[in-house]
Amino acid sequence: MSRVAWLALLAVLLAGFPWIAGEFYVNLTSQIFIAAIFAASLNLLVGYGGLPSLGHAAFLGMAAYLSALLYLKLGLGHWITAPIVLAATTLMACVFGWIALRATGLSFLMLTLALSQVLWGTAYRWVAVTEGDNGLRGLTRPAPFGISLDDPAAFYYFTLAITVLAIWIMARFVGSSFGAALRGTRDQPRRMSALGHNVWLIRWITFVYAGFWGAVSGLLFVYYNKYIHPASLSLTSSAEGLLGVIAGGSGTLAGPIVGAALVMILKNYVSAYIERWNMLLGFVFVMIVIFMPDGLVPGIRRLWARWKAK
Amino acid sequence: MQFWIVQTLNSLALGGLLFLLAAGFSLIFGLMRIANLTHGSLFMLGAYIGVSILKFVPNLWLAALLGGVAVAAFGGLLERLILRRLAGNVLGQVLVTLGVAYIIADLCLMVWGGDPIPVPTPELLRQPIVIGGVAFPSYRLVVVGIAIITAIALYLLMERTRLGAMIRAGVDDMQMARAVGIPVSRLFTIVFCLGSALAGAGGIIGGPILSAYPGLDFDMLPLALIVVILGGVGSLLGAFVGSFIIGAIYTFGTALLPGLAYVILFLPMIFVIAFRPRGLFGKVTT
Numbered sequence: 307m308s309r310v311a312w313l314a315l316l317a318v319l320l321a322g323f324p325w326i327a328g329e330f331y332v333n334l335t336s337q338i339f340i341a342a343i344f345a346a347s348l349n350l351l352v353g354y355g356g357l358p359s360l361g362h363a364a365f366l367g368m369a370a371y372l373s374a375l376l377y378l379k380l381g382l383g384h385w386i387t388a389p390i391v392l393a394a395t396t397l398m399a400c401v402f403g404w405i406a407l408r409a410t411g412l413s414f415l416m417l418t419l420a421l422s423q424v425l426w427g428t429a430y431r432w433v434a435v436t437e438g439d440n441g442l443r444g445l446t447r448p449a450p451f452g453i454s455l456d457d458p459a460a461f462y463y464f465t466l467a468i469t470v471l472a473i474w475i476m477a478r479f480v481g482s483s484f485g486a487a488l489r490g491t492r493d494q495p496r497r498m499s500a501l502g503h504n505v506w507l508i509r510w511i512t513f514v515y516a517g518f519w520g521a522v523s524g525l526l527f528v529y530y531n532k533y534i535h536p537a538s539l540s541l542t543s544s545a546e547g548l549l550g551v552i553a554g555g556s557g558t559l560a561g562p563i564v565g566a567a568l569v570m571i572l573k574n575y576v577s578a579y580i581e582r583w584n585m586l587l588g589f590v591f592v593m594i595v596i597f598m599p600d601g602l603v604p605g606i607r608r609l610w611a612r613w614k615a616k
Numbered sequence: 617m618q619f620w621i622v623q624t625l626n627s628l629a630l631g632g633l634l635f636l637l638a639a640g641f642s643l644i645f646g647l648m649r650i651a652n653l654t655h656g657s658l659f660m661l662g663a664y665i666g667v668s669i670l671k672f673v674p675n676l677w678l679a680a681l682l683g684g685v686a687v688a689a690f691g692g693l694l695e696r697l698i699l700r701r702l703a704g705n706v707l708g709q710v711l712v713t714l715g716v717a718y719i720i721a722d723l724c725l726m727v728w729g730g731d732p733i734p735v736p737t738p739e740l741l742r743q744p745i746v747i748g749g750v751a752f753p754s755y756r757l758v759v760v761g762i763a764i765i766t767a768i769a770l771y772l773l774m775e776r777t778r779l780g781a782m783i784r785a786g787v788d789d790m791q792m793a794r795a796v797g798i799p800v801s802r803l804f805t806i807v808f809c810l811g812s813a814l815a816g817a818g819g820i821i822g823g824p825i826l827s828a829y830p831g832l833d834f835d836m837l838p839l840a841l842i843v844v845i846l847g848g849v850g851s852l853l854g855a856f857v858g859s860f861i862i863g864a865i866y867t868f869g870t871a872l873l874p875g876l877a878y879v880i881l882f883l884p885m886i887f888v889i890a891f892r893p894r895g896l897f898g899k900v901t902t
Binding site: 352358360405408409411412413415416417419420421423424426427428430431432433434541542545548549552556582584585587588589590591592594595596599 | 645649651698701702705706707708710711712714715716717718719721722723725726834838841842844845849874875876877878879881882885886889893
């Protein structure tokens with residue numbers, strides 16, 4: 307089958323999914339979409355920029371908390387909060403990027419981790435504003451054009467639309483000449499510099515851009531859960547995103563989506579049967595890294611090519 | 617007055633514990649270029665193993681020694697069996713060490729349960745030392761002493777022995793070190809074991825102050841991380857100075873501004889990074 311036929315089949319499946327599947331699976335798929343945007347935005351840094359970030363949850367969590375606080379403390383509606391939240395979180399990404407990109411490689415990783423830990427610690431300890439470990443409750447989902455998103459199917463389509471849009475725009479970003487320059491800074495930063503590219507600026511713009519999409523996933527996340535807890539800002543949250551990117555295949559477009567789905571399914575489905583979720587998650591981390599270092603998508607592609615060659 | 621003295625001693629004791637943790641983290645980072653995210657878990661594992669050893673051997677120092685050895689063995693296995701396969705794969709190493717950290721956390725929860733386990737202070741050190749009407753908690757003074765002795769021992773090891781010279785050579789230029797015949801791969805295991813031992817022993821020694829509880833691992837890890845970023849990667853002096861700075865900021869921050877302690881904690885790090893990316897005493901930039 308051609309590529310177009312595959313895509314058409316996928317589109318039909320995704321569009322018809324709420325009719326054939328039960329509520330549990332519809333909700334699970336909505337969560338997968340949100341995780342996919344998150345992982346795809348992280349992949350811009352990790353896969354295409356060669357910048358290992360372990361603090362991407364900062365953007366998801368910040369957007370979610372801001373949206374919740376604007377609603378709870380100021381009573382603002384979703385039409386006003388969403389742009390404010392996206393702008394503010396992107397602004398934060400500007401500052402975080404400026405700090406974290408003082409370094410590259412492992413030091414960059416530690417800086418992103420440290421920065422996200424600041425937010426996590428603040429969300430935990432600044433009880434007067436964030437309610438600490440109790441999290442913020444009593445949130446609502448938006449109702450665009452008067453359609454309530456409290457219905458699982460309605461929320462599914464809302465998330466699907468935004469996810470398709472987000473992935474498409476990110477794919478355009480990667481495919482653009484800027485994306486090519488970004489991959490250049492990943493593979494040969496000195497040569498890129500010698501060619502007259504501003505390596506730092508390319509990385510910084512990518513960081514901010516990834517932060518913006520992280521914020522988008524954060525908004526969807528808080529809409530879905532109608533609740534936000536410091537755990538969303540934690541190292542675990544960042545690491546799950548990173549695991550999704552790696553499990554699926556970093557530096558590929560489909561990889562983070564597949565990886566995010568894998569992590570989400572494990573988390574929601576398997577943890578219902580197995581009590582020791584954390585240990586399982588740990589083993590999954592170790593196994594994926596050891597046995598699938600390139601990720602699922604490139605691995606399957608290789609198998610496919612070998613099978614076709616026979 | 618008493619408040620300030622107690623808090624100062626608390627901050628020094630925390631600084632000492634942080635040094636035990638961060639020295640190994642920094643050496644491992646400097647030599648092997650691995651951000652070992654299990655390091656906080658090794659600290660916690662040490663604390664829990666110490667709790668169990670104390671049931672049979674009622675001596676904290678012996679427990680620290682045995683626990684340190686046990687955690688060192690675990691670290692050695694981790695390095696030999698898993699991390700070795702991932703040389704050069706930064707993200708892989710990060711995820712694997714994090715995965716192992718989750719496994720350790722869950723194992724500890726399984727074996728030792730979810731309630732914090734207090735570790736008794738050694739008999740001799742329970743009474744505070746009173747000087748001029750002011751009481752100094754003596755155990756905390758001993759912890760600071762241990763940290764200083766460890767720092768001196770590590771300094772001598774690094775600067776005055778053949779092994780230390782080889783490690784320094786590896787930190788400075790690994791390819792050159794390999795080329796002149798230094799067994800860098802064996803050094804990796806030695807340094808990883810040494811770092812694990814320090815973290816494990818630190819966990820038990822910290823027991824009477826922090827006790828052993830689930831979550832100790834990820835309470836300590838970020839602190840070790842900032843110490844190393846602040847002090848400079850691979851620098852013993854940096855780890856030492858950084859530990860006491862962070863110990864002080866964290867202790868006073870928690871006492872005076874509990875809501876924002878975490879922000880205050882990270883501010884100096886962000887400040888240092890902005891003006892001196894390799895940290896206060898760092899030589900290597902990664």
